[in-house]
Amino acid sequence: MAEPPYTPVPVGTWYTPYAAVLRSRMQAQRAYRLSFASEIFSAFLIGIVEFAEVWVIYHNVRMLGGLDLNGALLLFGLSNTGFALAQVLFGHLDSLPTLIRLGVLDAYYLRPQPLLLQLITSDISLRRLARASVAIIVLGLGLMRNDIDWSLPTLGLLMTTLMSGIALFGGLFVCAAGAQFYLIDGAELTNSFTYGGSFAAMQPASVFPTSLKLVFGFAIPVAFTAYLPTIALLHVPGPPLLPSWLAWLAPLAALWVWLLALGLWRLGTRHYQGGGG
Amino acid sequence: MQLAAVHALRTARVYLYLARAGFRRQSQYKLAMFAGLFTNCVFGFVRAAVMIAAVRGSGEFGGYDAGSIGAYVWLSQGLLGATQFMGPPLELVDRVKNGDVAIDFLRPVDVQFSYLAIDLGRAACTILPRGLPSVLVGVFTFGLAMPGTPGPYVLGLTSVVLAVALSFLCLFAVGLIGFWVVETRGIRVLYQICGTFLAGLFVPVHMFPAWLRTAAHATPFPSILQSPIDILSGRVTGMESVMVLATQVFWVLAVGAIGRVLVAAGRRRLEVQGG
Numbered sequence: 365m366a367e368p369p370y371t372p373v374p375v376g377t378w379y380t381p382y383a384a385v386l387r388s389r390m391q392a393q394r395a396y397r398l399s400f401a402s403e404i405f406s407a408f409l410i411g412i413v414e415f416a417e418v419w420v421i422y423h424n425v426r427m428l429g430g431l432d433l434n435g436a437l438l439l440f441g442l443s444n445t446g447f448a449l450a451q452v453l454f455g456h457l458d459s460l461p462t463l464i465r466l467g468v469l470d471a472y473y474l475r476p477q478p479l480l481l482q483l484i485t486s487d488i489s490l491r492r493l494a495r496a497s498v499a500i501i502v503l504g505l506g507l508m509r510n511d512i513d514w515s516l517p518t519l520g521l522l523m524t525t526l527m528s529g530i531a532l533f534g535g536l537f538v539c540a541a542g543a544q545f546y547l548i549d550g551a552e553l554t555n556s557f558t559y560g561g562s563f564a565a566m567q568p569a570s571v572f573p574t575s576l577k578l579v580f581g582f583a584i585p586v587a588f589t590a591y592l593p594t595i596a597l598l599h600v601p602g603p604p605l606l607p608s609w610l611a612w613l614a615p616l617a618a619l620w621v622w623l624l625a626l627g628l629w630r631l632g633t634r635h636y637q638g639g640g641g
Numbered sequence: 642m643q644l645a646a647v648h649a650l651r652t653a654r655v656y657l658y659l660a661r662a663g664f665r666r667q668s669q670y671k672l673a674m675f676a677g678l679f680t681n682c683v684f685g686f687v688r689a690a691v692m693i694a695a696v697r698g699s700g701e702f703g704g705y706d707a708g709s710i711g712a713y714v715w716l717s718q719g720l721l722g723a724t725q726f727m728g729p730p731l732e733l734v735d736r737v738k739n740g741d742v743a744i745d746f747l748r749p750v751d752v753q754f755s756y757l758a759i760d761l762g763r764a765a766c767t768i769l770p771r772g773l774p775s776v777l778v779g780v781f782t783f784g785l786a787m788p789g790t791p792g793p794y795v796l797g798l799t800s801v802v803l804a805v806a807l808s809f810l811c812l813f814a815v816g817l818i819g820f821w822v823v824e825t826r827g828i829r830v831l832y833q834i835c836g837t838f839l840a841g842l843f844v845p846v847h848m849f850p851a852w853l854r855t856a857a858h859a860t861p862f863p864s865i866l867q868s869p870i871d872i873l874s875g876r877v878t879g880m881e882s883v884m885v886l887a888t889q890v891f892w893v894l895a896v897g898a899i900g901r902v903l904v905a906a907g908r909r910r911l912e913v914q915g916g
Contacts, residue, residue: 402827402828403824403826403827405827406827406828406830406831407827407830409831409834409835410830410831410834413834413835413838414834416838417838417843417844420843420844420848420849420850420853421691421695421844423848423850424695424699424702424703424844424848425695425698425699425702426698426699427698428691428694428695428698429691429694491827547672547676549670549671549672549673549676550672550673550675550676551673551676552673552676552677552680553675553676553679553680555680556679556680556683556684560680560683560684560687563684563687564687567687567690567691568691568694571690571691571693571694572687572690573690576686576687576690
């Protein structure tokens with residue numbers, strides 16, 4: 365009996381280690397059932413309370429910034445779906461200052477994978493999907509209750525918006541993380557990008573004064589994640605500076621944020637000197 | 642008799658010392674305070690823009706006009722740092738989790754009062770570099786309607802102190818749940834989100850539909866934010882503001898009592914587990 369010819373064992377592809385890490389993360393989160401259930405429940409409630417904030421405003425005024433409650437459903441659904449899904453993937457970059465302070469980050473540097481990818485896969489949290497589910501339900505309601513003429517371009521716009529939204533908010537989390545290498549004590553500053561950006565994205569940008577329109581329309585272009593597509597879907601012309609056709613350029617806005625993000629990340633990691641010890 | 646007086650004086654000195662320590666520790670984090678101020682202002686701009694549009698878009702918006710809604714937005718942003726509603730978890734949370742709280746129980750000072758004293762010191766130190774500048778940014782960019790007499794400010798300051806104490810006592814009680822559950826993060830986030838909403842951070846409590854307003858007033862949260870804002874901005878005056886202060890005192894005592902019960906129960910629990 366002849367020896368079988370030697371075949372090298374396949375060692376997997378570049379993403380094998382990430383897939384393994386992700387699998388273990390998900391298992392770990394499900395291990396403590398009660399804790400997991402309570403976290404899912406509170407994440408779900410958080411989504412509802414966030415929507416209640418919008419609802420209370422429309423309980424008092426019929427129209428805000430050219431949108432009624434139905435339009436607001438769409439606005440909230442789009443911005444929060446994008447943000448919540450980005451948070452599932454990137455939200456834990458928030459904990460970077462703690463990793464730096466504890467010196468844990470050095471261990472990541474020793475592994476033969478890019479730092480950013482390691483950090484992104486280090487703690488995908490399932491509970492955040494619960495929050496996203498509230499956003500998706502509101503988005504569904506918004507799509508049903510508004511008079512939208514369904515066509516291929518409409519679907520295309522919706523898909524482009526959601527993909528770009530996730531990418532854009534994810535980029536903001538990376539921007540914040542890059543800045544955190546400089547701001548160990550001042551980590552709260554970066555909340556202006558991430559949570560501030562998400563908060564601004566939920567508002568009808570038409571109510572902003574010009575300076576804020578410039579900031580959230582072009583510098584940190586969160587208006588592309590929800591406001592612009594909402595007015596495009598509803599055929600509202602939009603205010604000066606933010607005409608509704610801009611909605612189609614959402615991928616460009618996401619690209620711009622990722623250029624910023626990778627630049628800041630590069631600056632940050634170059635600045636990092638190690639945690640000592 | 643004299644001995645008791647000396648003892649009381651000494652105890653007071655200890656807590657005063659702890660408050661000063663809290664103040665000094667907070668004063669070390671200068672970048673953190675600037676960062677907090679910056680974030681407060683970003684949120685303040687967005688919130689003020691939305692709220693002013695809402696006021697202009699409706700004739701009657703919970704009794705607010707452009708000036709008073711501006712005062713509400715910027716005062717609430719200014720108070721966030723002191724009440725640490727959105728802040729990081731209390732140090733106590735970690736100490737309960739890793740058992741260091743046992744050391745706190747051995748100290749000759751009361752656990753709840755000593756942490757409260759430290760927190761009041763910390764809050765005092767956030768008012769100047771973070772609270773006042775937020776309000777000033779509002780004054781310069783939006784033109785707030787603020788009262789012109791000293792009364793609201795004196796009562797308002799009292800109300801702020803009560804709000805800070807109440808906010809701390811709530812967080813303290815929430816943190817102590819850690820004696821019974823391993824991970825309190827879910828509960829804490831839930832507390833933060835529901836608390837800030839019911840406290841009137843995003844929309845004033847006065848504008849809630851009636852049933853929601855009743856529900857909010859059944860919780861201590863409006864006393865943490867809406868009450869000091871109402872007094873400082875002159876929305877409530879005279880006897881009415883005294884009533885608001887009395888409500889705050891009631892909640893401080895009630896939540897403080899709950900905290901003490903939890904401390905006692907947690908202490909027994911800790912002794913069962915401790916080794």
